[in-house]
Amino acid sequence: MDNNKAGIVGYGAYIPRYRIRVEEIAKVWGADANSYKKGLDVLEKSVPGPDQDTISMSVEATKYALKRAKIDPQEIGAIYIGSESHPYAVKPSGTIVAEAIMATPDIHCADYEFACKAGSEAMFVSMSLIKAGEMKYAIGIGGDTSQGAPGDALEYTTAAGSASFIFGKDNLLAECLYTHSYMTDTPDFWRREYMHYPRHGGRFTGEPAYFKHTIGCGKKILEKSGMNPSDFQWAVFHQPNGKFPKRAAKMLGFSFEQIKQGWLVPLLGNTYSGASPIGLTAILDVAKPGDLIFMVSYGSGSGSDGFIFKVTDKLPEVQNLAPHTRYQLENNRIYLDYGTYTKYRGKILKAE
C-alpha cells in the first residue's frame, strides 16, 4: 500500500426542501427580477426550515456519507466542520455531529471558519491527517445557512446545504492525487463579531478576490500535476453566482460541459462553505472509474483550495446507496413566499 495514498471513502450532501424564487424577493424590494436572474445566473435558492441549521444538515449529509462508506463510526478519528453559520459562537458543532453518528468519545473535533472556503479547509485538513497516518478515517464537512441582509444583492443567492466527505486510505471511491492552497489578505467580504449579516466590497469581490485566487490556485495545481484542463472529465469551482464559476472555468481552459454537473447554483444558490463541496458530490454521483475531477474552492479574506481526484472502480458500487445531490435539488421542492421566508430565517423582530 502506498503510505501517502488518501482519498474519499464516503460522501453525502443534504439540501433542504424549501426554496424561494428570485421573483419573490425582487417583488418586495421593487427590483427587476429578470435583471437579477440574468446578472447572477440564479433562478431560485434553497432555504433552511425553521428547525434546520448547519449542524442538523451536516448530520444528515454525514449519515449519507456513512451509508456509502460502510464503516464503523467508532473508527473515525476526526470531524471538522467548515461554516460561516455555526449555530453557537462558543460550543463546537463537531461534537454534536460526532455524537449523532456515534463517533464519540475517541475523536478530535474542530469548527473551521474561512468564509466560503471553510468546507474545503476541513476537507484539506482531514485528508492531510489521513496522509500523515494519524488516524484511519477523518470527516471534512462544508455547510452553511448563509446570511444575506434583506435588500442586499446577497439576499438573492444566500442558500443552505451541507456536504460531508469521509477520508481514508483503503477502499477509496476517489483518490486525491494533488492539492494546492493559495491565499492572500484580501478584505473583499467579512462579518464582524455580533453582526447578523456580512458586508462585502461589491465589485471588489470579483477580479482581485474570487478570480485572482481561483485562477491562481487552479493554475498552480495544474502546473504541479502536469495535467491540462482537457485531461479532466469534471471540474467544480466555488459558485457565489452562476457567472463567476463559468468565467473562471473558461479562463483556466475548462468547457461548460466539464463544469455543468457540479454547477448547481442556478437552482441551489450560494451555500457558502457548502458550495464547491456540494458541487463535488453531484459529480461523484455520476462519475465513472478513471475520471479525473478538478476542484477549486474560494473563500473571502481570501483563498482557494485546489484538489485533483481520480475516481476508482469502487465509486459506481456506492453511488446509489444514498440520495443523489441533483435529485434533492430538483425534487420535492416547497416554495415559500417572502413573509414565510423571513420568518424561517429569523429576520422578523418580535417583542421579547
Place this chain on the structure above:
Amino acid sequence: MSVARYWREIPRRYRLEAGKCSNCGYIAFPHRLVCPECGSRKFEDYRLKDTGKIVSFTTIEVGPTEFSDQVPYNVGIIELGDEVRITAQIADADPKDIKIGGKVKLEFRKIQQDGHAGVIKYGYKAVLV
C-alpha cells in the same frame, strides 16, 4: 427542558438508542429497567430503524408558547421498521399531503431552543418520503 435532562436524553434523541430485552426481545424506547412483557432486567443496546409509517397524526393550530411560532405543525405516531411506535413532529409537510400509512424517515432537526442565548436542543423529526 433543563440542560441536564436534554444531555441525559442525547442517546435516544440523537441516535434512537433503545433497550432490547435479552429474554423476550421486547424493545423499550426509551430504556426501561424492567421488561413490561417478561419482567427481565437484562437489556442489550439496540438502535431503532430510522424509517417507518404514519399510524396517526394531527395538526396543531394553537401550540404551547415554545412552539407558537411553528403553527400549524404536524405531530404523528410513527411506527418504525422494528414495530416500535414513537411520537414525532412531521416536518416540511402540508397537512393535506400527510396520509395514514404514508412512509416517513427520521431526520436530525432542532427540536427546541431556549431563546437567543440558551442551549439549542436537537433530536428527530419525521419527514415524508
